[in-house]
Amino acid sequence: MTELAYDVVVIGAGPVGENVADRVVQGGLTAAIVERELVGGECSYWACMPTKALLRSGSALRAARQVPGAREAVTGDLDAAAVLARRDSIVANWRDDGQVSWLESAGIALHRGHGRLSAAKVVEVTDADGATTTLTARHAVVVATGSSSRMPDIPGLRAAAPWSSREAAAATSVPRRLAIIGGGVVATEMATAYATLGSSVTVLARDGVLPSVERFAAEQVTQSLREAGVSLHLDAEAVSVHRDDAGTVHVDTSQGERVEADEVLVAIGRTPNTQDIGLDTVGLTPGDWLTVDDTMRVVTVGDWLYAAGDVNRRALLTHQGKYQARAVGDVIVARAKGEKVDDGRWGRHVATADERAVPQVVFTDPEIAAVGLTAAAAEAAGLRTRVVDYNLGAVAGATLHADGYQGQARMVVDEDRKVIVGVTFVGPDVAELIHAATVAIVGEVPLDRLWHAVPAYPTVSEVWLRLLEAYGR
Ligand SMILES: Cc1cc2nc3c(=O)[nH]c(=O)nc-3n(C[C@H](O)[C@H](O)[C@H](O)COP(=O)(O)OP(=O)(O)OC[C@H]3O[C@@H](n4cnc5c(N)ncnc54)[C@H](O)[C@@H]3O)c2cc1C
Numbered sequence: 001m002t003e004l005a006y007d008v009v010v011i012g013a014g015p016v017g018e019n020v021a022d023r024v025v026q027g028g029l030t031a032a033i034v035e036r037e038l039v040g041g042e043c044s045y046w047a048c049m050p051t052k053a054l055l056r057s058g059s060a061l062r063a064a065r066q067v068p069g070a071r072e073a074v075t076g077d078l079d080a081a082a083v084l085a086r087r088d089s090i091v092a093n094w095r096d097d098g099q100v101s102w103l104e105s106a107g108i109a110l111h112r113g114h115g116r117l118s119a120a121k122v123v124e125v126t127d128a129d130g131a132t133t134t135l136t137a138r139h140a141v142v143v144a145t146g147s148s149s150r151m152p153d154i155p156g157l158r159a160a161a162p163w164s165s166r167e168a169a170a171a172t173s174v175p176r177r178l179a180i181i182g183g184g185v186v187a188t189e190m191a192t193a194y195a196t197l198g199s200s201v202t203v204l205a206r207d208g209v210l211p212s213v214e215r216f217a218a219e220q221v222t223q224s225l226r227e228a229g230v231s232l233h234l235d236a237e238a239v240s241v242h243r244d245d246a247g248t249v250h251v252d253t254s255q256g257e258r259v260e261a262d263e264v265l266v267a268i269g270r271t272p273n274t275q276d277i278g279l280d281t282v283g284l285t286p287g288d289w290l291t292v293d294d295t296m297r298v299v300t301v302g303d304w305l306y307a308a309g310d311v312n313r314r315a316l317l318t319h320q321g322k323y324q325a326r327a328v329g330d331v332i333v334a335r336a337k338g339e340k341v342d343d344g345r346w347g348r349h350v351a352t353a354d355e356r357a358v359p360q361v362v363f364t365d366p367e368i369a370a371v372g373l374t375a376a377a378a379e380a381a382g383l384r385t386r387v388v389d390y391n392l393g394a395v396a397g398a399t400l401h402a403d404g405y406q407g408q409a410r411m412v413v414d415e416d417r418k419v420i421v422g423v424t425f426v427g428p429d430v431a432e433l434i435h436a437a438t439v440a441i442v443g444e445v446p447l448d449r450l451w452h453a454v455p456a457y458p459t460v461s462e463v464w465l466r467l468l469e470a471y472g473r
């Protein structure tokens, strides 16, 4: 058995673990990272990147078809094989050489294998051959093990070899018929991708489509999925699943219907990767999400254990996990050096934006881009709000962007502070609009001052001016 010591040991080399280790080394400490699969994690190989690659070609094709002149130049359908090949290249054919080189260049030691806590500040790494290395952390251990697809206990489901988001992201062919259980972000994005790639898609959305976004945005996506030929069963739950000898999957629903498909994708949320990381050795329960304070420290354990990214359940998004990682890496360095910890609201060592300013883009057709609170969430939080809506299609930039551009914008204003607390856009290519909204919310820019932030003409961003005009000066 090999024994090594580092200032900081990070379990999990997803986007979050990599960023924690990087900040730690940049702060002058030593760091080791433990990874059991591919350096780069779920996001790079089975989540964000491959799924967006599956969606991008269809989105480009639709965009061309919405502009006369370009439309006439589009002479064929989507080439599914070329889309899958581009996806393969974007995930570097599931090889992590590039990310391993980056770790080396950043001065981070990589230990391949499964990491488990075995005592305070001690992580045991078991490699593929069963050999064990013991890593002792002088200052901190950071759990950045991410999450996995949650599988419900539906009779027959497991035996039917369902797809999780991984198989949907990494598929080598397009199933003729795809059934999807769930109506959230993965379900709607994959329904969009596979319908565009030629599958006949059925979605069983027990709790409706995208229940956590503004209703007007979810409704536009619902309508568009239907127009794309997706069969949407709202309020329907899968009650039993069976794959027959010919390979066909039969899904019986709570509404008494039977859906037949070649594959069934389960997309009902995530479970933390904490079942087998030795949580019991430090007094925690295996399989639980890790609850942390504002500096991402697992407070019940002492002052040395941190959890960042999906595993702490604050915001299951890559950009938000990386934001936490920057705070965690820096706070570990500050504490190790006895420097002042900046943990007040919006301080360097906390992730305040997780509370009220999380941006997210849902890459459906059309896209939804949102940040902060929905109108309903703001009301539930006890804020005195005013909601302003504007037809995105009426903006000059949108008219130019595409014929028949359909979209909607909403801003939610905190009337007591006269600042924006939430923004949602739905429409073609709205993804790039959202960062302006994030800056306005995080900066708590007063509405009076926002009038001086002039959007360029003729861009879709002019919707900002229209929203202000609708609010009144
Ligand atoms: C289909 C899908 C699409 C998504 N699309 C987006 C998107 O477009 N934008 C976005 O912001 N977010 C997206 N997400 C969410 C995003 O993937 C996660 O928020 C992000 O991957 C979390 O990063 P992480 O580093 O916390 O965890 P992960 O990326 O899950 O990385 C954790 C790493 O830890 C390793 N690990 C786990 N346990 C151990 C152990 N015991 N020992 C050693 N290594 C271990 C794993 O192998 C993995 O490499 C998507 C998620 C899914 C499922």
Ligand SMILES: NC(=O)c1ccc[n+]([C@@H]2O[C@H](COP(=O)([O-])OP(=O)(O)OC[C@H]3O[C@@H](n4cnc5c(N)ncnc54)[C@H](O)[C@@H]3O)[C@@H](O)[C@H]2O)c1
Binding pocket: 152, 181, 182, 183, 184, 185, 186, 187, 189, 205, 206, 207, 208, 210, 211, 237, 238, 267, 268, 269, 270, 316, 317, 360, 361, 362, 363
């Ligand atoms: N573009 C993006 O940013 C992006 C894309 C994909 C995934 N993600 C992240 O990955 C995470 C996982 O995505 P997801 O779609 O799996 O989860 P989700 O939380 O977005 O949606 C899960 C859906 O399943 C429903 N559901 C829950 N239990 C169910 C059950 N037993 N039967 C039927 N339906 C059930 C929920 O009501 C919800 O609508 C999300 O938190 C999201 O932040 C982000």
